[in-house]
Amino acid sequence: MRRFFFPGPLTPEMIITGDDGHHIARVLRLKPGDCIVVVGQDGQACQAEIVAVDGSSVKVACRQALTETKEPPVEVWLAQGLPKGDKMEYIIQKAVELGVSRILPVETAHTVVRYDTEKKAARRERWQKIAYEAAKQCGRAAVPEIAPVQTLSALLKMTLPETVFMLYEGHPARGLKDALRMTTSESYLLLIGPEGGFSSDEVLLCRQRGAHIVTMGPRILRTETAALAALTAVLYERGDLGGT
Structure with a gap:
């Protein structure tokens, strides 16, 4: 069943407009009586019936609340050094599918x-938009935020998650698996650094801010590979993606 996100809490009746309204009415050509899944801003979901279509405005009525467990048991942010080309789009799409909570594009020395x-x-x-479409496609209960592009030093001044892991291939660091345990x-x-990784000064700065410097093993990974491999490892070790 097609899934759409509503920009607010679920109510008995809702009107879906904008790109989603256009997609429902003009692309999918759904009609009154057809059903979709609507997810509210708080992550609650319901099976909703289309009751009226007016141009690209679609009125739906909640028919049945849905109990879903779609989100990972832990929150994982991904601070990604800006890569070249369209790699960022690929990283965002796949990270959302895997279960990332937030993505923060970062400018670094390299x-x-x-x-x-x-x-x-x-x-x-x-x-x-890429994150939104990926969340719809894979059945997420929330759309991860893509933060504004910022510098690494600005990022480190934010209120961050409890544990910070910095992947760095040029340091005899502890393995990510051991660090997680x-x-x-x-x-x-x-x-995650861009092509060329992090500079030694950036590693020192992050260490001073409490980051754990970790490695993914003896092979040097491309930035897009490192991001998705590390995200997968954390989620798996914390009981998501089939892990226990």
């Missing part, structure tokens, strides 16, 4: 891609 203010806003809007956190931040 970042090749540099956006001006206008370009940053446009990219963020596109990335958020030494923590009992319910929230994590993964710091």
